[in-house]
Amino acid sequence: MSEVPSAPASIGVLTSGGDASGMNAAVRAVVLTAAFHGIEVYAVHEGYRGLVAGGDLIRRVQRGDVDGILQRGGTAIGTARSDKFRTREGRRTAARNMVERGIDALVVIGGDGSLAGANVFRHEWTGLLAELVEAGEISAHAAQRHPFLRLSGVVGTIDNDMSGTDMTIGTDTALHRIVDALDALQSTAASHQRTFVVEVMGRNCGYLALMSSLATAASWVFIPEQPPTGDWQKQMCADIRAGRAIGRRHSVVVVSEGARDRDGNPITSDGVRTLLEDELGEDVRITVLGHVQRGGPPSAFDRYLATLFGHHAVERLLADEPQAPAQVVGLQGNRVVCAPLVxxxxxxxxxxxxxxxxxxxxxxxxxxxxxxxxCRILQTFQQHAARPVPSDRQFRVGIIHGGGPAPGMNTAVRAAVRLGLDRGWAVMAVNNGFRGLRDGDVQEMSWMDVSGWVSEGGADIGTNRFLPDAAALAEIAEQVAAHRIDALLMAGGWAGYRAAHELHRHRQQHPALDIPMVCMPITINNDVPATELSIGSDTALNSIVADVDKIRRSAVATRRVFIIEVRGHDCGYLAHVSGLATGAERIYLPEEGITLRDLTTDVYDLAESFRAGKRVGVVVSCEGTDRIYTSDFITSLFQKEGGDVFDAREEVLGHTQDGGGPSPFDRIQATTMTARSIEFLAEQLESGGRAAAMIGFQSGQLLFTDLTRYPDLVHEDVQRPVHQHWMQYRGLAGVMRD
Known part of the structure; x- marks a missing residue:
């Protein structure tokens, strides 16, 4: 037998099972990564059915063939079930079709059933080829050239029910669809004082139901993993009545399609409606979201995640020994990892x-x-009021913002108020940031003061970039003592972190400032230390992606390059991720700067692409990339040098990135991060501790970092942290150029 090839001859890519938004981005990433390495790629249309049928359903694809599919929902290469592939005869036919085209590696994008089927195919490969040789359908030489089937799995399913990954492709987009629908229903339900029962997908996984309920303040939720206990029918009705009694004008009950009671009996939306109508005597409506959850353009996160997964799947095929066990590409701890498929x-x-x-x-x-x-946090929020908690001392905890406004600030305040009240604390909202704290603009909050805030953008208690000087610090200390504030939660960005650090740094000089503190990252720029992600950045990314999609569509009839300027100050996170999520040809970052050589190379490369048939080009630049080569300068340069090949236009997206209601991801993370911060403050208060910390995502965990380390974790001369996790994927931008 000849030597086993060190790399696949050709790679096949297919999508199987239910469609999920983001699959196209994964297919595109597979094609572009393979092309980058000089490897041929075949797209298998209609899933395993196409693999068995062969013919025109298995087609060679080039880089240009995937141009424009990134922003499309569903799967451009189709998906279908195949009874034939479930048989050995069908898999033998599929193997013949692959060998005839020189394909000996597969990237399968789908759910657990699709990946399990692929693994069976891989194990049978050698035997299938032997049978084909014996039957005279392929030559012995062809079998020797492809002795193994390399396999990488990419999980694409909206249910988020696959082990080995924290998130699956399509889940975030489905959450967007559900949350948008629930937000819309909240307003119409409130208008009529009505209850809605909403059924969502999920099979045996309650992730979509649980997280959409957490993100929209649903009154009740049923999920497969946690059936209601006791006489839940009476309890649910009693809770909804209690909500009405304190002023809630509407109720929403979310039912996962696989929900059961403790005896295994299905809990259906029809059954819940009948129960509520009989017990409450009011009008109840059902909304079954159905397949609308699958459709539509993928969210920014799903585009980025699918791009990372597709790229990594190919790199894994190239790096592994051909006989190595099949792997599933997934996300764990905000990092792309692989785990054994079986x-x-x-x-x-x-x-x-x-x-x-x-x-x-x-x-x-x-x-x-x-x-x-x-699950635990949601149970607290679904209460109509705080539980009576006996306490020897009622702690008084302040919540304050610092820095620019960002989506998720109101969500965090709501969570802090309700979780704090549920512990028996008095929760004090500081209006107008640290300037308001200096002026004593502090108010005590009640349970219903924050009703509806989970979905509200902006910062209702106000925020600014005020940095207290020596005089202001003394005044703040007086106000902290006057309002008897025992602990402080700062939810904000760069200026908020600096201000909180100043308070903590001067605690010896002002004893009133020697209290427990937590800094929580809420800024669209993702530029604060001790965290890999900041709340608010996901909403900003979705805003950018939506705007760039519109810009691309507006230019279909022209030959034009758009220079898109996004926010970020000295941090290029928004530019980097939005550039990958929109298929930008070039991405300029403050971390790297711009040289005249870069601009010259880029303008001539773009000209060649347009001569080859490209119709629209996108360049994404962070606002602080270069003080000389600004977006306006770049636009003028490209306009001049583009000549009659293309023209150029500048689009500065500006404050649209700050506004709007927070995305599902930002709502969920603001809530869970606040809950962990409240637990930290509770531990300090109850033990007599006075620690100050920064909470953040580090390797997928919520961890606390001592606030005294703040100066060591940021650059002195620029507004960004020393370590930026996302920069490890910077090289991907060059691979993903259409």
Whole structure:
């Protein structure tokens, strides 16, 4: 037998199972990454059915063939079930079709069933080829050239039910669809004092139902992993009545399609409606969201995630030995990782088996810690008021913003107020940031003061970039003492972190400032230390992506390059991620700067692309990239040098990135991060501690970093942290150029 090739001859890519927004981005990433390495790619249309049918359903694809699919929902290469592929005869035919085209590696994008089927195919590969040789359908030489089937799995399913990854492609987009629908229903339900029962997808996983409920303040939720206990019918009706009594004008009950009671009986939207109408005597309406959850353009996160996954899937095929076990590409701790496909499928199916056997505690143990924590937090928020908590001392905790406004600030205040009140604390909102604290502009908040804030953009208690000087610090200390504030939660950005650090740094000089503090990252720029992600940046990214999509469509009939300027100050996070999520040809970052050589190379490369047929070009630049080569300068240069090949236009997106309601991701993370911050403050208050910390995502965990380390974690001369996790994916921009 000849030597085994060190790299695949050709790679096939297919999408299988239910469609999920972001699959196109993954296909595009596979094609562009393989092309970057000089490897041929074949798109298998209609999933496994196309693999068996062969012919024109298995087509060679070039870089230009995936231009324009990034922003499209569904899957451009189609998906279909195949009974034939479930048989050995069907898989033998599929193997012949692949060998005839020189394909000996597959990237399969789909759910656990699709990936399990691919793994069976991989294990049978050698035997299938032997049978084909014996039958005279392929030559012995062809079989020797392709002795192994390399396989990478990419999880694409809206249910987020696959083990081995924190998020699956399509889940975030589905959450956007659900949350948008629930937000719309909240307003019409409030107008009529009405209850809505909303059914969402999820199979045996309650992720979509749970997280959409957390993001929209739903009154009740039913999920497969945690059936309601006791006489839940009476409890649900009593809770909704209690909500009406304190002024709530509407109620929304979310039902996951796989929900069951403790005896395994299905809980249906029809059943819940009948119960509520009979017990409450009011009009109840049902909304079944159905397949609308699957459709539409993918969110910014799904485009970025799918791009990372597709790229990594190909790189894994190139790096592994051909006989190495198949891997699933996933996200763990905000990092792209690989895990053995067989183990991931087995653990995924184990959860479904636990639910089916009514071992609900076992099913919950197999879910992530964040899933379990979200269940616990939601139970507190669904209360109509704080629980009576006996306490020897009622602590007084302040919530304050600092820095520019960002989506998620109101969500965080709502969470802090309700979680604090539920502990028996007095929660004090500081209006107008640290300037307001200096002036004593402080108000005590009640449970219903923050009703509806979960979905509100902006910062209702106000924020600014005020940095207290020595005189202001003395006045702030007086106000902290006067209002008897025992602890402080600062939810904001760069200026807020600096201000909080100043308070903590002067605690010896002003004893009133020697109190527990937590800094929580809420800024669209993602430029504060001790965290890999900041609340607000996801909303900004979705705003940028939506605007760039419109700009691209507006230029279909022209030959034009758009220079898109996005926010970020000295941090290029928004530019980098939005550039990858929109298929930008070039991305300029403050971390790298711009040289005249860069601009010269880029303008001539773009001209060549337009001569080859390109119709629209996008260049994304961060606002602080270069003080000389500004967006206006670049536009003028490209306009001049583009000549009669293309023209250029500048678009400064500006403050549109700050506004709007927070995305589902930002709502959920603002809530869970606030909950963890409240726990930290509770530990300090109850033990007599006075620690100050910064909370943030680090390797996928919410961790606390001592606030005294703040100066060591940021640059002295620019507004960004020393370590930026996202920069490790910077090289991907060059690979992903259409």
């Amino acid at each position: 183990e991931c499928v087995q653990r995924t199916q184990a959860v479904a088996d636990r639910v089916k056997s009514q071992d609900y505690e076992g099913a919950m143990r197999l879910r992530s810690s964040s899933f379990r924590e979200s």
